[in-house]
Each structure stands twice: as C-alpha cells, then as structure tokens.
Amino acid sequence: MLKIAGICLSLLVMVTAGAGWWFYQHLNGNIHSVSLDGKGGTEKADAFGRTPINILVMGSDGRTSKSDCKLGGGCSATGVQTGSNADVQMVLHISADRSNATVMSIPRDTMTKVPACKDSATGQSTSGYYGQINSALQYGPACQVATVHKLTGIPIDHFVKLDFSGVVKMSDAVGGVSVCVSDDVYDTYSHLKLSKGTHTLKGVAALEFVRSRHGFGDGSDLGRTISQHIFLSAMIRQFKSAGTLTDPTKVYGLADAATKALTVDDGLGTVKKLIGLADDVNKVPAERITFTTMQTAPDPADDDRVVVGPGAKALFSTIADDQSLTTGSGKKSTAASATAKATATAPAVPASEIAVTVENGTGITGRASAVATALVDKGFSSATTTANAPSPAATTTLTYGAGQKAAARTAAKALGLPAARLKQGTGTGLTLVVGSDWPSGSKYHGGSSAPAPADTKAAVSNAHASTAGQARTCAKVSTFKTVSLGGVPMTPSQAYAAARGKPDSDA
Numbered sequence: 001m002l003k004i005a006g007i008c009l010s011l012l013v014m015v016t017a018g019a020g021w022w023f024y025q026h027l028n029g030n031i032h033s034v035s036l037d038g039k040g041g042t043e044k045a046d047a048f049g050r051t052p053i054n055i056l057v058m059g060s061d062g063r064t065s066k067s068d069c070k071l072g073g074g075c076s077a078t079g080v081q082t083g084s085n086a087d088v089q090m091v092l093h094i095s096a097d098r099s100n101a102t103v104m105s106i107p108r109d110t111m112t113k114v115p116a117c118k119d120s121a122t123g124q125s126t127s128g129y130y131g132q133i134n135s136a137l138q139y140g141p142a143c144q145v146a147t148v149h150k151l152t153g154i155p156i157d158h159f160v161k162l163d164f165s166g167v168v169k170m171s172d173a174v175g176g177v178s179v180c181v182s183d184d185v186y187d188t189y190s191h192l193k194l195s196k197g198t199h200t201l202k203g204v205a206a207l208e209f210v211r212s213r214h215g216f217g218d219g220s221d222l223g224r225t226i227s228q229h230i231f232l233s234a235m236i237r238q239f240k241s242a243g244t245l246t247d248p249t250k251v252y253g254l255a256d257a258a259t260k261a262l263t264v265d266d267g268l269g270t271v272k273k274l275i276g277l278a279d280d281v282n283k284v285p286a287e288r289i290t291f292t293t294m295q296t297a298p299d300p301a302d303d304d305r306v307v308v309g310p311g312a313k314a315l316f317s318t319i320a321d322d323q324s325l326t327t328g329s330g331k332k333s334t335a336a337s338a339t340a341k342a343t344a345t346a347p348a349v350p351a352s353e354i355a356v357t358v359e360n361g362t363g364i365t366g367r368a369s370a371v372a373t374a375l376v377d378k379g380f381s382s383a384t385t386t387a388n389a390p391s392p393a394a395t396t397t398l399t400y401g402a403g404q405k406a407a408a409r410t411a412a413k414a415l416g417l418p419a420a421r422l423k424q425g426t427g428t429g430l431t432l433v434v435g436s437d438w439p440s441g442s443k444y445h446g447g448s449s450a451p452a453p454a455d456t457k458a459a460v461s462n463a464h465a466s467t468a469g470q471a472r473t474c475a476k477v478s479t480f481k482t483v484s485l486g487g488v489p490m491t492p493s494q495a496y497a498a499a500r501g502k503p504d505s506d507a
Helices: 002-015 020-030 066-072 133-139 141-152 164-173 203-211 221-241 248-261 271-281 312-320 334-345 367-377 405-415 456-460 492-498
Strands: 032-034 053-060 086-094 101-105 111-114 129-132 158-162 177-181 197-201 263-265 289-293 296-299 302-308 356-360 385-388 397-400 422-424 430-434 483-485 488-490
Touching (some): 053 141, 086 133, 101 221, 101 312, 111 133, 111 302, 141 158, 141 263, 164 248, 356 367, 367 385, 397 405, 405 422, 483 492
Parallel strands (some): 053 158, 101 289, 356 385
Antiparallel strands (some): 086 101, 483 488
C-alpha cells in the first residue's frame, strides 16, 4: 500500500551513495516490473512545464504463494491460487510543484465499468463488463490502472502493487508502526486483537490492522480505508522524524525489503527511477499530504456494494487539475473555508428568480446570445438579456449588485465560472461579460489550457479528509455487531472481552 511509496521514496535517495555497484545491482534484481501499456492517460504540464505525478497503489488479496496462503487464509480447499483482486486502491497524487500531495482511497466494493483488457503476462482477457472495481486486477495491473482512470478521469502514470507477505516484510523492516485504537477490538475475520490505546505493530499484526474491515467504523470497507490512512500517516511521520535514514543497517534492510515486496510499472522499474521519485516525494511536508476516501452512495441493485457518490467528481477534479486540499500550514484550503463560510451566511437563490445581462466582450458574433440562451435553458429567468460589452474583455467576469452575491454564486455554478471571476459592483443586478478566454460553448473552462477550479469544499465533503501531520488520531472501533464468535454476532469490543484467552496481536 502507500507505505511502499513512502518508504522507497524516502530511503532510496540514500541507498546507492556508498553501497557499491553490487548493492545497486542486487536491488535492481529484486524489483519486479510490468508494462503499463499506456492505459492510464497522459498528464498535462503546468505553465512552467512541470507535471504532477499520479500513482495507483494497490494491495493485492492474492494467495499466489504458500506464504500468502498462510497469511491470508482461504486456501484450505483451493490451495495456492492464480488470480487476485485489488482490495486496497489508493491514488497518490504529487503536485507539479511538489508542494503538496493527495491520497484518495477507492473502496473495493465500488461498482463500475471495467474496460476491455488483456493481461500480457497470463493472456487472460475481457471484452469489458460492469462489476466490482477490485476485480479488474484479475486481468493484470494495467487493467486495474485503466479501470481507475476510466472511473475518475485522473491520469495514472505509475502503479505499485504489494501482497500479504510484502506487508509483513515492510512492517518488519521499519521496526513497527505506532497506532491507536479507540476501544478494545477483536476482528475475528482479520484476527486483529488489540486493547484500547496505543500499540506498535510489526509483521503479521500490521497486516491484520490494515486488512481489518469488520473492526472499525461501520464494519464496511469505508472503515478500513480510514484506519489505513491512520496507519500510513503514522509511518510517514516516523520516517520524517526518526533517524531511520542515517543508520546504514536500517537503510539496507528497508531497501532490500522494499524492492523485494513491490511489483511496479516499468517506469519505476529501476533503483535510479525510484530515486528520482523519492526526491520528489521528500519535498512534500507531512502536513501537506491529505488523505481522503472517494465519496460513495449505496448501490440501488445491491446493499453490499456502493457507487460513486455526491462530491466524488469534485474530488476527482481537484486531483486531475492539480489542486491542493491543504494550505501551507496543513489546514483546509482557503477556497474551501471561504466557500463554507459563504454557504453558511447566504442561502442559495433559485435560478428561476435570477435574470442576467450577458455582454459580449469577445468580438465573436453571437457569443452573448449563446450564453444567455444556455442560462434560460438551465431555468434562469426569461428576463435574461444580451448586449455588447463597452470594450473588449480578455477575461470573463460576473459582476453583482449589493445583496446579490448568492444569486451570483448560483449563476456561476451553472456556468462553471470559478469564484475568482465574481466581483461586487456599484450597480444593480447581475452582469456577465463574456471575455476572450471563453470563445465557445456554454460552459466556462477558462480557455483551452485552464480548466475552472473544482469546488474544494465539495471535494472534501464526506471524504473523511485528514493530513499525515495529524498525530494521535485513534481508529474508531465499530459499535455494530460486525463480527461473530462461536456463531454469536457481537461487536468487536464484546468479542475482545469474550476471547480473553487469545493473545493480543502485539503480544
């Protein structure tokens, strides 16, 4: 999972400096890489020629070896298996200027369209289907990348995949990760058993924690993504504060474990390439790494599955458009705070009550009429009128009179106009001047190279957002009867009390 990104990325910068050619070749030999086949789309450079990086981090549930069968269970009848699902999926976004990062988890129970795929390694193929998103990995990592790209619209440059034994190796190599649980917990499915409070988890115990979906939250995959964010945040803080990278023995152990544990795309398939990525990630402060979970809604066709929910498209857009969800201090962005404040103080105005004067400042015949017609078609007042602007305008603006800010926001939202294009004037009513940055269409995109910023408030709403800099956050143990012991349904805390004879996971 993301720990791999955090680990490889932090330590490999230093790994080759004094280790010698043999060490370098040894690490290269550990790495297993697979072609992405161009399935993830293409990033766009910013005005300075810099490009963001998006990595799909996958945790596989595959029982493809005896060690994974022992750790994951479920092989008693089938033996070692060949296929696997991506039960953990996180899109790691590193901004073009390397000042911030966003990690978005996608719950494994999400239903979506899987595109036509063929696994170059096994030859297994599909013509495409509607199904659970984690199943795409059965057709290879490139198919999982293509599926996430299709769902979100986010370009995916790279992938990192880890299986059960990889989690154990990595957590052992780092010396354990400190986590906190809000109450006694015993997840009889993942076998995680911990008393209330703080624990340092290594090896199998770490695997039990990140796999637990019945122990936390509502017992669904949503609760698991939140506890995983707590685990990964703690690991990131550990790497940034501890002296891990100054100890040559620890560096060797970490590098060896990391490269053995990973499957990556060929764009990350050498130590040199990982070093370059490490340098980029190390520039991002922990307080500017935001963890989120894709917003979901119940699947109308299946109570045990979910679909993309309200706010998710805004979250996708913030990532695709390289927008930060934190300020320099790690707090929510000012855009989100300003939007929240405005929403609280001014109620929305129905479109039918709003008339807009649309002025053409482009010099293109018919632009005002086209935009005005689109507004009326969207339900705005038929009193909406058109005119020519007093002078040519380079940028589009929406000016509103006193007391009409809420009406202006309603119009701006309908047009896709960002908040920066709104301003209060001295007159009355709403006047939209269509500038040369909007030469065509009825939806504003800020010109061909500048899409309108996404709504950051909507992006983090119900996304369980937190930052890696937030310490002492405890994973909330489920209060529902999500587990069973001896065939009796009970809460994870009740199961803990009933299983006093079983040692805790960190014992």
